[in-house]
Amino acid sequence: MTRLIVAAGGGGDAVAATMLHAALYRGEDQAVILTYAWDRLLVDPVPGPRGPDNFTGLEQLTPTVWTVPADARPIAPAGSTLPRLAAELPHTFALLDPHHGAEGVTRQLEELVSDLAPASIDVLDVGGDILARGDEPTLKSPLADALTLAACCQVNAPVRLLVAGPGLDGELPLDYVRGMLGPLVHTFTVKDAESVSSVLKWHPSEATGMLAATARGVRGTCEIRDAGMPVSLTDEGPTVHQVDLDDALSRNELARAVLATESLDEVEAYSREICGYSEIDYERNKAVWLKDQAKAELDAESVLSQLGEFETEARERGITHTTFRHLTEVLSLSGSQRDSLRQLLITNRPEQYEAPLWRIR
Structure with missing residues (x-):
């Protein structure tokens, strides 16, 4: 059997999907992890997510879905962690392409459902920003999750929305996220974290790194991101909760707005209108700033x-x-x-x- 896991925000969510598969399915079934190629500026100097045209060596799975094998390569100057994930983890990584808006992502999901006939479809978000309204002052990166949510709500198949590590992404406070969570599905353990321990030695995801750390018993307050945001490492850190998909959509104003979008430009426009910004604009501005900054020597x-x-x-x-x-x-x-x-x-x-x-x- 095949399990389809959709990494709602890309990046670390794709790594956490491996933990989820190890925990819930015990590695018995094949996993296809559908994820954005969006690694932010520390890995990819080009702002925004990558599409199929930004890679060589992809393999076509369906008319609109391409997998990223270990020997695939991003085309310079772009960067991506996906080929290395494919080399080190025992799963198939498929490229979620946001450039055709929610309609394009929905089409990808429908093709995967038809082609794979998966035994289950899980949408995984680490932290819980997929549950945001869009106007929260601490929200920093709502676009990817909202687009994924919009597409998953339009697929004619049973989809389960899971939030792991509530509050760990630093986007929404734990107390705020807690009130929207449904039943507990799993609490990650040391053994679950071991499934990604080698990857987290090099992968830059902070939220999934803290998810694995809390599964190992680490507690305290962790400072993250360029702005130095504090995140609490508590007993709730390694938990996974189910959330009603329709409730999440009714709450997420940006996700509702992008339901019929056909391009990433449209999605960005709605993000600026509803949230007051586009996170890709932030990356564009930071990329320009980074070019002008002298980097320190590693002395x-x-x-x-x-x-x-x-x-x-x-x-x-x-x-x-x-x-x-x-x-x-x-x-x-x-x-x-x-x-x-x-x-x-x-x-x-x-x-x-x-x-x-x-x-x-």
């Missing part, structure tokens, strides 16, 4: 000194953990230096590594 003595200053200030803010993605931003390093930074810190201070997070000393 061990300098990095450790700056790290000490950061940790002192972080402790005063009540922070107990952070991500290597956030440290890369804090230390003015480039995304390509993140892995080297991680190795440097773990080598010098292994006692502070609480996989896959960094514990503030």
Whole structure:
């Protein structure tokens, strides 16, 4: 049997889909994970999501769905983590293409349902921003999740919406998300986290990294993103809840607005109108800003000194953990230096590594 798991926001949701498959289906069935190729600027210097035209080596699964095998490559200057995920995880990764709006994504889903006849269809969102109205002040990246939700609500097949790690994406507060959750489906364990432990050594997802960390028992407050947002690591962190799909759509104003869209430009326009911004505009502006910024050299003595200053200030803010993605931003390093930074810190201070997070000393 085939299980179809839709990674609602792409990126880390695709990694969390592997945890979900290991937990719920025990690896007995084949998984097809449908996901955006949208890795943000630390991995992909080109703003916005990638489509099939941005890759070589894709394999056609249906008329509009392409899979990303391990030997596929993004066309420079674009970047993508999907080929490496395909190489390291035992699943088929299929490319969710947002460039034809909700109608295009719906068409992709319908073709997959017809072609695969999946035993189940799960839509997975880590954090819960898929449940946003659109006007919440802490909301940062509603577009991808809203588009996925709009498409899934139009598929003529039973679809289950799952939210893992409520509040862990830093988009909506835990107390806010908690009130919208349905029944508990699963609580991730150490064993579940092991299914993605090697991937999280290099994958930049902060939300899924914290999901795995809480499954391993890590608790505290983790600082994330370029803005340094604090996220609580609690006993609710490793939980997975079901949410009624129709209730989510009736709440999500952006998802309702994009139901009939036929292009990504239309989706962006609705995002600007309803949310007041487009996250792709944010990436465009940040990409221009990054070009003008001088990147620091990865000098061990300098990095450790700056790290000490950061940790002192972080402790005063009540922070107990952070991500290597956030440290890369804090230390003015480039995304390509993140892995080297991680190795440097773990080598010098292994006692502070609480996989896959960094514990503030």
